[in-house]
Amino acid sequence: MIGYLKDKYALLGKKKITRDLFYSYTAFILMGLSGLALNYLVVVSYGVSVLGVYNQIYAVYVITCQCAVGGIHHSVLRHTASYADDSINKDSILCSGLLLAVFTGGLAATFLFLCSDIVGSFVDSSVVGKGVAYASFGLFFYGLNKIFLAAFNGNRDMMLFAVGQATRFLCLIGCVLICVVFDVDQSLLGLTFPVSELLTLIVLCTIRLQEKITFPVYLRSWLKVHIVYCVKGYFSQMFQAINLRIDILMLGFFTNDYSVGIYSFAAVFVEGAQALLVVVRNNLNPILARALIKKDFQSLKNVIFKVHTIIYPLLLLCFIVFFFGYESVMSFVVTSDVAEKTKVLLFILLSGFWIYSGYAPFGSLLVNDGHPGTQSLLLLSCMFLNILLNSILINLWGTIGAALATSFSFVAYVLILIYFVKRTTGICLFPFGKWLDKSFDNE
Numbered sequence: 001m002i003g004y005l006k007d008k009y010a011l012l013g014k015k016k017i018t019r020d021l022f023y024s025y026t027a028f029i030l031m032g033l034s035g036l037a038l039n040y041l042v043v044v045s046y047g048v049s050v051l052g053v054y055n056q057i058y059a060v061y062v063i064t065c066q067c068a069v070g071g072i073h074h075s076v077l078r079h080t081a082s083y084a085d086d087s088i089n090k091d092s093i094l095c096s097g098l099l100l101a102v103f104t105g106g107l108a109a110t111f112l113f114l115c116s117d118i119v120g121s122f123v124d125s126s127v128v129g130k131g132v133a134y135a136s137f138g139l140f141f142y143g144l145n146k147i148f149l150a151a152f153n154g155n156r157d158m159m160l161f162a163v164g165q166a167t168r169f170l171c172l173i174g175c176v177l178i179c180v181v182f183d184v185d186q187s188l189l190g191l192t193f194p195v196s197e198l199l200t201l202i203v204l205c206t207i208r209l210q211e212k213i214t215f216p217v218y219l220r221s222w223l224k225v226h227i228v229y230c231v232k233g234y235f236s237q238m239f240q241a242i243n244l245r246i247d248i249l250m251l252g253f254f255t256n257d258y259s260v261g262i263y264s265f266a267a268v269f270v271e272g273a274q275a276l277l278v279v280v281r282n283n284l285n286p287i288l289a290r291a292l293i294k295k296d297f298q299s300l301k302n303v304i305f306k307v308h309t310i311i312y313p314l315l316l317l318c319f320i321v322f323f324f325g326y327e328s329v330m331s332f333v334v335t336s337d338v339a340e341k342t343k344v345l346l347f348i349l350l351s352g353f354w355i356y357s358g359y360a361p362f363g364s365l366l367v368n369d370g371h372p373g374t375q376s377l378l379l380l381s382c383m384f385l386n387i388l389l390n391s392i393l394i395n396l397w398g399t400i401g402a403a404l405a406t407s408f409s410f411v412a413y414v415l416i417l418i419y420f421v422k423r424t425t426g427i428c429l430f431p432f433g434k435w436l437d438k439s440f441d442n443e
Contacts, residue, residue, distance in 0.1 A: 019159070024279045027162035032272040034169040038176050039268050042189075043261070043334065045180045050189075052260030055267075056252045057131040057190050059245035060112070060119055061138065066241040068108035068143040072097050073150035074367045075229035079222070080154025081286040082293060088217055090155065096222035097147040100230065105143030112136035123252035131190030138194035141201045148204040156286050160207055167203050171196035232372040239379035240363075243386050243409065244274075247402045250390040255398060262338060263399045266345035269322075270353055273315070277360040280307070284361055289368045297427070304429060308358045315357050319350050345403045352407025359414045362421070362429055371424050378420045382413050 043051045076097040083089040113136040120129020145168065152161040175192035178184075216222075247267070251260045284303065291299045326346060330339035366375040386409040393401030418429050 023159045023162035024283055027166040028275055028279045030166040031169045031275050034173040035268055035272055035275075038173050039265060041173075041176055041180050043265065046186055048261035048265070048334075048338065049257040050186045050261070051264060052252070052257035052262075053125060053127050053131065053186060054189050055248055055264035056123055056125070056128045056257075056260060057135055058193075059248040059252075060128075060132050061135045061190075061193055062245055063238065063241040064108055064112045064136075064139060065142050065146075066238045067111070068105040068139040069101060069146040070104045070143075070230045071232075071236060071367075071372060072100050072104065072143075072226050072230050073146045074364070074372065075226045076147055076150040077154040077285060078229075078289050078368060078370075079225065080151050081156075081289040084155060087212075089222075090151070092216040092218040092222045094147065094151045095216040096219050096226055097150070098144055099219075100223065100226050101143035101147045102140075104230075105140040108143070109136050109139040112139060123249070125252070125257060127187045128252070130187035134188065134190030135193040138197040141194065141197035145197060145200050145204060148201075148208060153282055154286055154289075158283065161282065163207070164200065164204050168196060168200045171199040229372060232376070236367070236372060236376035236379050239376065239383045242383050243379060243413070246383070246386050247390055247406045250387070250394055251399065251402050254394045259399050262341055263345060263402055265334070265338070266342040266349060266403070269346060270349045273350075273353060273357070274360070277311075277357060280311070281361040281364060285364055285368060288362075288365060292365075292369045300427060304362070304427075307361055311358050311361075312354070315354055319354060323347060323350065341399075345399060348400070348403035348407050352410035356410035356414055359417055359429055363417065365421055365427070365429075366424060369425055374420055374424050378416055381416055382409065385409060385412050 039051060042054050046054075076093055079093050080090055083093065113133055116129050116133035116136065118129075119132045120126050145164065149161055149164045152158075152164065172192055175195050176189070179189055179192065248260060248264060251263055284307075288300070288303070291297075291303075323343075323346065327336075327339050327343050330342065334342075364375075366372070366378065386405065389405035389408055390402055393405045395401070397404070422428050
């Protein structure tokens with residue numbers, strides 16, 4: 001779906017694209033296996049209820065992570081791609097982004113630490129509150145890691161980007177494994193996040209220091225650019241994270257840790273599929289950013305069509321094979337009762353996710369085209385709908401209701417994304433739709 005662009009952008013070349021995809025999918029495999037191993041370790045060593053506790057801590061951590069970086073990484077990615085051949089500007093973009101991330105990360109970490117007891121009260125679990133307090137220290141390091149990764153992505157250093165992503169997950173699973181071996185108290189599982197983020201930061205800094213770094217001549221100018229971008233798109237990141245984790249938090253509020261554990265065991269497979277789409281999106285982002293800057297709308301039309309024609313049949317086949325073999329495989333990991341319950345949840349979640357999958361790679365298109373404010377409005381609309389659906393359906397049907405609400409939200413996201421992108425840019429994400437005059441049709 002990406003290779004055909006080689007004629008338009010000779011710089012990328014077929015060999016580089018192949019390597020980039022290899023690096024990205026290798027990292028994806030490691031991340032996916034780490035996610036499954038993490039859930040397996042927790043559920044076997046601590047039980048389903050503690051898995052629910054850990055995933056509630058993780059949900060809160062992921063949401064506040066977006067506050068720690070505040071959309072600065074999108075600015076770094078977009079502008080690094082724009083100045084791909086200008087090392088002086090690229091170093092200024094990176095240094096200014098890191099400087100801002102120190103500030104936003106520190107604020108986010110302090111805020112979450114002070115609010116940890118409130119979080120525990122919200123989900124009626126003091127253990128979750130303690131775990132969130134420990135996890136809060138990771139926010140400072142997360143923001144810095146995200147800026148480094150955005151710079152690698154924007155510069156199309158996909159090997160370094162993949163190494164950074166894989167390192168985070170491997171460090172996390174390593175920390176959980178240590179907790180299991182030494183029988184660490186469940187509340188201390190929250191410490192796995194700051195430790196893994198710090199180790200990742202050390203790796204990324206070591207990698208970056210291998211290259212020549214020029215003095216950030218335009219530091220002040222790029223600080224202003226990042227701040228404006230951050231202000232416009234700050235809430236979009238938080239809304240996106242809430243959308244991805246609202247089902248876990250709402251279940252924690254309305255039900256108990258055991259129900260959250262059952263649900264999260266099914267949801268981890270959907271998260272794995274989402275990670276696959278993130279790989280596609282990360283490889284497309286710098287290419288789309290350059291195509292948008294150059295007004296190369298024919299390439300955009302082609303890539304939309306390619307993504308749909310490849311992703312939909314491929315994922316449908318994978319989901320069918322996986323679903324029918326799920327219960328047999330899971331019976332070796334959990335009890336047959338748990339495997340049967342999670343299979344129903346998985347079917348509901350995958351149904352909505354399949355519709356969403358063809359459009360997920362274009363989730364950052366508005367930001368790439370310089371519309372972070374519109375992106376925030378899009379995600380805010382989805383977030384409110386997601387909260388409303390979960391509030392109603394969880395009260396009616398518990399974990400089944402959460403799965404239905406999340407599945408409906410996937411479909412709603414597609415419809416809202418198509419509307420906002422076409423209204424703002426004229427680009428129609430539906431492969432057979434008509435583009436507006438402001439983009440391509442009048443050329």
